[in-house]
Amino acid sequence: MEIHESGMAINYTDDISFLIEKCHAYRKIRSSGVSSVECVVNAKKNMIYFVELKTTAPDKENKNDLESYVVEIADKFIHSISLCYSIFHEIQKEDADYPIGITLKECLGKSPKIRFMLLVKTIAEDNCLHLSAMFQKKMRPFLKIWNAESVIVMSGAKAVQKGLAVIE
Amino acid sequence: MIERxxxxxxxxxxQIDWNNLGKINLIIGENGTGKTFLMKAMYTALKTMEQYKKxxxxxxxxxxxxxxxxxxFQPDSLGELVNKNYKEKLHFSMQSDGKIFEYSFGSDTVRKIIKLESESQENRVDNSVFIPAKEVLSLYQIILKSRDQDRAFGFDDTYVDLARALMLPGQQGNNYRRFAESRERLRSMVNGRVELDSKTNRWYYYQGRNTYTIGETAEGIKKIAIFDRLLVNRYISRNSVIFLDELESSLHPSAVVEFLDIIYNLAESGVQFFIASHxxxxxxxLFLLAQKYHESIPVLSLSLTNEPVYEDLKNGMPDxxxxxxxxxxxxxEVEMLTGDDDDGDS
Incomplete structure (x- = not known):
């Protein structure tokens, strides 16, 4: 699986990933207001990342833009995990072209640690901290339900450093 | 206004060479990097000009x-203020209101300064104020006694000057619009007012129908009340220079943010601020204020190991x-959540 989005590229083997944004189930229902992150990845051990990529983030000063930015991405996380488990439990039909990777599927059924991750290509490191705090506030009940603690906001540079993405 | x-x-x-100073100036650095020391150096020069020919x-x-x-500074001799790591004399130069004030002395100086030059030969009318990290309201009698009666070290002149300034009575009548606005906001922050009772010679905090002794009053309220008092008694005027040491001490972050809005408002009317902070x-x-109003807010970053760094919040957040x-x-936190810091088990 390879994604080129928002000036970044991420690349994982098919068995541990799921291109949720491309799958048929999502495309079928997105006109109903369903939104989705880029992909779902079982990057390590029993940990599953729901990964969204963005080029930039609004400045803290621009409160309206920032608020809608956070709400939009929060919706993506919320909808994506529902859709992912809905496909996993065969409530929605799995797409043969974009299936859930075998290893990822196994992990989904074994009490995984869920992590919601936003990778922003260009963002100051301290703004990652602020954005994460905003997600924490906005999504507290949801994060509690999934035992996810917080949304990880990471700059492109940091994502590259951690081997999660490549800057294009 | 101090320009350099x-x-x-x-x-x-x-060596510090800080140019193009603004209405609000920030000094940052770890403990022991000399932030307070630097502000005291500027303060003593200004106070000297204020006392001259008064x-x-x-x-x-x-x-x-x-x-x-x-x-x-309360040294045994003034020579103790000279940095002994270098062989040269101490040198201080400050340009304020377009005029240079400078002096120098060596490590053998006891109490007499020989070399001082000032382009201004007039008394500086506006007061400068140094607001230390610790509040002074609850200690003001002890502070004044230690100086006026005992002539003892302990509370330095930043405390003594402030305690004296706070004792000046409030003044009635119109004040500058921005000053009046600032007072209103300060009072709403503390939800009351702090006043000196002339009969008991003690400070009290009045909130609605309740009266509290200053000992019963929260530290943050005391800190904000000091500022209010200096506006009420007009000790702070339009060309005052105010030094705020660790503004954040005793204040909740939301109060700090509101306080900075008030400071910006006062700076707009001519008051200059130097803020030392962690x-x-x-x-x-301050970065957001600089960006919003396209205003220069110079920052001096001090370090224990590196040379001072001069930046401006108008150009971005300093490193x-x-x-x-x-x-x-x-x-x-990210390391922990991505499992790099644990074994990945819940």
């Missing part, structure tokens, strides 16, 4: 300065250890 500061071999500072005072500038340095919130809020500490905490 240059000092050499002054205390722990080898009323019937006929002391010379060097004598006033020597006295002010002695009681502000607070991420202060840097961030410094306070922000690094906040980012490091967040990075540790």
């Amino acid at each position: 500061l240059y000092l050499k071999n002054f205390g722990m500072h080898h 009323g019937q005072d006929n002391q010379s500038l060097p004598d006033i300065l020597a006295d002010k340095l002695y009681w502000t 607070s991420y919130f202060i840097i961030k809020k 410094n250890s306070i922000i690094d500490a906040a980012i490091a905490l967040y990075s540790a």
